[in-house]
Amino acid sequence: MLSPKSFPFIEATLPIIAERISSITPNFYNRLFAAHPELLDGIFSRSNQKNGTQQQALAGSIAVFATYLVKHPGTAPETMLARVAHKHTSLGVAEEQYPIVYKHLFDAIAEDLGDALTPEIADAWTEVYWLMAHALIKIEKGLYAQQANAGIYAPWKLVERAETGVDSVILSFEPADGTPVTVAKPGQFVSVRMPMADGLRQVRQYTLSNDVEHARRTITVKLDVNGEFSPVIHNNLEIGGVIELSNPYGDLVIDNEGSPLVIATAGIGCTPSAAALQTLAAHGSTRKITVLHADQEITTWPLREQMLESIGKLPGATLSTWFERGELPEGLNAQSGYMDLAAALSEDAQVYLCGPLPFMNAVRTQALEAGIPAERIHYEVFGPDVWLAA
Ligand SMILES: Cc1cc2nc3c(=O)[nH]c(=O)nc-3n(C[C@H](O)[C@H](O)[C@H](O)COP(=O)(O)OP(=O)(O)OC[C@H]3O[C@@H](n4cnc5c(N)ncnc54)[C@H](O)[C@@H]3O)c2cc1C
Ligand code: HEM
Structure with a gap:
């Protein structure tokens, strides 16, 4: 819950931050990647940076979270937090990285708002950031703890490959080492990490489409001809090839019984x-x-x-x-x-x-x-x- 000291500052500046946040987030990511280029190697999608969707998602999530603090005190946008936490854990986001994101986000906010960012307003938004960060960290710790292993990725070997539809391929993988396998739930996804032509690794998420409760992972990947990752999967991955898969995450899970x-x-x-x-x-x-x-x-x-x-x-x-x-x-x-x-x-x-x-x-x-x-x-x-x- 937002402190009484911060509440009026957030209430007063929410409209301006909500309006400015879309131009703050591109500056934030430029700063983040300049200081930490390693985050573009196997964590962030460079396509989502170029097409602007990640900037939009981050901006929107902060605006939604702050709006909840002001308009629905004592509650939180649980669905949104869960969605972000499942994505983060599938990518191995760690608690120690939150101060790094804080620094570059707030440097970008300070540059954008200039003198309008008084110390009181900066303190109030710092509180919002850490309320959201701690809510995410808590969910993320719980999700990591549910896995059968403490790793982020494990190597999996392609054992079956079949075309489906006109431009999709079904790929089945079996473990390529002794890492214990978490039993997945239907509707969950894995992050898939592979090196691209220039040597940098990229990650994309794919829903488990088949055999979810078995010790194999099957995904179905549609070719995006304008994309970076799916063409590599379609064109370069052969039977026997080994790639990295994360543990399963995602909360769009359907129960066996219940209402229609x-x-x-x-x-x-x-x-x-x-x-x-x-x-x-x-x-x-x-x-x-x-x-x-x-x-x-x-x-x-x-x-x-x-x-x-x-x-x-x-x-x-x-x-x-x-x-x-x-x-x-x-x-x-x-x-x-x-x-x-x-x-x-x-x-x-x-x-x-x-x-x-x-x-x-x-x-x-x-x-x-x-x-x-x-x-x-x-x-x-x-x-x-x-x-x-x-
Ligand atoms: C939870 C989840 C589950 C998913 N499940 C599946 C699944 O089961 N099956 C499946 O096929 N996909 C699934 N996806 C989508 C998948 O993760 C990828 O997004 C998809 O395969 C496209 O990846 P890509 O690398 O080929 O395209 P990307 O490189 O990510 O590009 C995507 C789009 O971004 C735009 N773009 C790319 N580069 C640029 C640029 N330089 N400038 C401007 N715009 C650009 C293009 O319009 C392109 O079409 C899922 C995603 C999520 C988040
Ligand atoms: C309070 C702080 C943070 C907020 C509000 C936040 C918010 C978000 C949101 C909204 C998404 C998109 C989720 C979706 O797919 O719908 C996302 C994805 C992501 N976040 Fe965070 N995040 C935070 C901290 C971090 C930290 C500390 C890291 C670690 C470096 C991180 C790394 C990522 C990555 C790699 C993605 C996926 C990006 C992509 O696919 O291109 N985030 N985050």
């Missing part, structure tokens, strides 16, 4: 859904599950066979599909055009969304308009979460 489930996905966003359906089927779940999937056309749908097989084993599951083009397939309750969620929603539904942001904006709006409260709409963003903060 609506899972709405588009494109490669079906990976958490594919894993969840497979696990629900393996546990003999009788939950009412409405699976909705949208894709460009039937052939572009990744993991289609796996998902159909799982749905076939789940007595409570039904499927509806939407395709933008091509002939509509038989037997998949297929329609042309964009997904319509309304018919799938019941009053007590838990809704899970994953896909491109425009898709999630559209279906989330439909769910809210149908009366589903925001806390029952769960989602995964395949990149820095610029959505939650907005």
Whole structure:
């Protein structure tokens, strides 16, 4: 909780900081990487720096956290903190790094605000930073403690590789050393670390799409022709190749039983859904599950066979599909055009969304308009979460 001394300063300066934070964060990252170039080797994504999404996500998270302190004292944006903590732990962020981020962030704030940053305002925002940092550190410690090993990455060997859809590949890995393996949960992801052509390592997150409860890791990676990492995975990784995988993280986990489930996905966003359906089927779940999937056309749908097989084993599951083009397939309750969620929603539904942001904006709006409260709409963003903060 914010101290009474800081409260009026934060309340008074929140609008200006919220407005300026988007121009402060690029300056912060420039300072951070100038002082610590090693953070660009296997921790931060340089693409997320170039396309601006990481700056946006950081700025948004600070503005949201401070707004909570002022507008909802005694509470915290738990979903957002958990999301950041799961991402941090998958990358091995350590408590000792928080003072480094503090220094460069506050140097950037001081440069941006100039004389307007009085000592009282600086102290008040320092308090906000450390409240948020300590909230994250606490969750992160808990997440690290749940793992079967104390490492961040372990080597895993590629043992199977199969194409799926038109531009995605399913990759299965087995441990390449004796590091104890944490049992994952459906919906969780791993960070994958690999050297790029210039020798610098990059990291990306991939949802476990299959076999989540086994001592192997399977991911399904869509090729992004404008991207850095997925082309390397697609073009350079061969059977027997060893890469680094983190322990599993992420809290978009679906329980085997409970109220009716609506899972709405588009494109490669079906990976958490594919894993969840497979696990629900393996546990003999009788939950009412409405699976909705949208894709460009039937052939572009990744993991289609796996998902159909799982749905076939789940007595409570039904499927509806939407395709933008091509002939509509038989037997998949297929329609042309964009997904319509309304018919799938019941009053007590838990809704899970994953896909491109425009898709999630559209279906989330439909769910809210149908009366589903925001806390029952769960989602995964395949990149820095610029959505939650907005
Ligand atoms: C929790 C989570 C789970 C995920 N699960 C999956 C999954 O199951 N399957 C999957 O395929 N993906 C998944 N992703 C996405 C994945 O992590 C990568 O983001 C994706 O593979 C693209 O990576 P890339 O390196 O190829 O592209 P990046 O290099 O990260 O580029 C991404 C985009 O940034 C832009 N960009 C890149 N470089 C520049 C530049 N120099 N200037 C301007 N813009 C630029 C381009 O528009 C490009 O398309 C997940 C992400 C998260 C966070
Ligand atoms: C209070 C301090 C901090 C805040 C508010 C914060 C906030 C965030 C947010 C909002 C994200 C995006 C999460 C998402 O994917 O949606 C993120 C990612 C990240 N954070 Fe932090 N963070 C903090 C401290 C740190 C520290 C100390 C480090 C260590 C150097 C760090 C390293 C990272 C990295 C590497 C990513 C992923 C970036 C990428 O994928 O490009 N963060 N953080």
